[in-house]
Amino acid sequence: MKRMLYILVLFSMLAGLGFAGTTQGIAFAEESELQIKDIAGRNTYLMSDGSMWSLIDGRHAIRTPGTVAAISGYEYRGIGMTKDGRLAEWDIGKGPQVVPGTSGVKQIAGSYWLKSDGTVWFGNEKAKSLSGIMLIANADQEFAALSSNGELLLEDNYKRGQFKKLGIVESPVTVKSMTVHSGRVALLHDNGDVVVYETSNFDDNGRIIPVTVAQNAVHIVYVSNEPTDLLIVTLKDGTVWTTGVYKDRWKLKETGLRT
Numbered sequence: 001m002k003r004m005l006y007i008l009v010l011f012s013m014l015a016g017l018g019f020a021g022t023t024q025g026i027a028f029a030e031e032s033e034l035q036i037k038d039i040a041g042r043n044t045y046l047m048s049d050g051s052m053w054s055l056i057d058g059r060h061a062i063r064t065p066g067t068v069a070a071i072s073g074y075e076y077r078g079i080g081m082t083k084d085g086r087l088a089e090w091d092i093g094k095g096p097q098v099v100p101g102t103s104g105v106k107q108i109a110g111s112y113w114l115k116s117d118g119t120v121w122f123g124n125e126k127a128k129s130l131s132g133i134m135l136i137a138n139a140d141q142e143f144a145a146l147s148s149n150g151e152l153l154l155e156d157n158y159k160r161g162q163f164k165k166l167g168i169v170e171s172p173v174t175v176k177s178m179t180v181h182s183g184r185v186a187l188l189h190d191n192g193d194v195v196v197y198e199t200s201n202f203d204d205n206g207r208i209i210p211v212t213v214a215q216n217a218v219h220i221v222y223v224s225n226e227p228t229d230l231l232i233v234t235l236k237d238g239t240v241w242t243t244g245v246y247k248d249r250w251k252l253k254e255t256g257l258r259t
Contacts, residue, residue, distance in 0.1 A: 041075035044090075050083060052096050064095040072108045072138075079113060081105045087113055110138030120145060129161050134172060137180040139222060144180040146172055146187075152197055154185060166197040166208050181222030181229055192216040194233060196250070211250050213243060 035048040043061065045053040050067040058076060068088055071080040080088035080096055087102035107114040113121050114136045120127040130153075135146040143155040145163070150172045153163040166185060169175065174190045183199040194214040202208045214220075219234040228245040233252060235241065244253035 038071050040071045040073040040078045043075065044071065044073065044078065046071045046080070052080070052090070054090050054095055055092070056095065058092055062095050064090075066096060068096060070108055072110055079108050079111065081108050081113070085116070107136055109136045110143070112136055112138050112143060118148065127161065129163065135175060135178060137178045137185065139180050140182065140224065142180045142182065144178065144185045146175060146178065148172060152185060152187075154180070154183070154199070164199070166199070167210060177220065179220050179222045179231070181224070184222065184229070184231075186213075186220050186222065186231055188217055188220045192218070192236060194220055194231075196231070213250050214241070214252055 034051075036045050037048050038046040040046075043053070043055050046068055047053070050069065051063060051065045052068055052071070053061055053063050055076065056062055066088070067083045068080045069083045072078055073090075076092040078090055080090070082088055082098060082105075085103055085105045087099040087105050087108075088096045089099055090096040104116040105113055106116045111122060114133055115121065118132040118134065120130045120133050120136060130145055130147075132148045133145045134148045137144045141157065145153045146169060147153065150169045152166040152169050154166055156162045156164060169187065175187050176190055177188045179186050184196060186194055186196045188194055192215050193212055194217045195210050195212050197208050197210050199208065201211065213231065214233045214235070216236045217233050218236055221232050223230050223232060228243075228249050230242045231249075233241045233243075239255050241252040241255045243249050244251055
């Protein structure tokens, strides 16, 4: 939890500011005119010009020029999406490299990637049971997908490739992002509404009840916490909130950060 909050706070402080200084031997002073656009793990940075800082052999930092638009991954391994829709990969033994033969990449999430034709891929393996997908999310071994017909799908943790339908989302084109964690999927709509679907929150007919937990939001992410996992919500006014515990998991309860 502390690590995730550290990453969030760091991103909040740096997203829009040039970063000058050092971290784990990475010198950024000469890059002070750039901005940190995204972070994967603790020492992998995507810069505003499409270049990346990453680690080789766990100790040495390298800067790779390029046109990377988004990254997703962990400390020593991950994938990226270039500005022209190609897939890139990096790991502990090599810096970011474009994967030959890949094109039409629309979104990346964890180790999954979504193509503009609505197909979902894991490495070079195509998900056979998914089609017409417009948005994906992956975290803590959980994977969710939203289809163009509004079906919100959550993969069975014990049966890879099989999905439970959490509900039908009206106007799925208005969903700009989503995050998944421990049987929960939160959707962020264009109007700022944050709606949560939780597998344990259902009515007498077994229908999952969607709950709106926030409005005027611009960013959402789930993180692990005890006794209740938290949804971190950044609002349009720049404040950063978290949901509460137990019955207060449907409310924004705590704040203290401002982007």
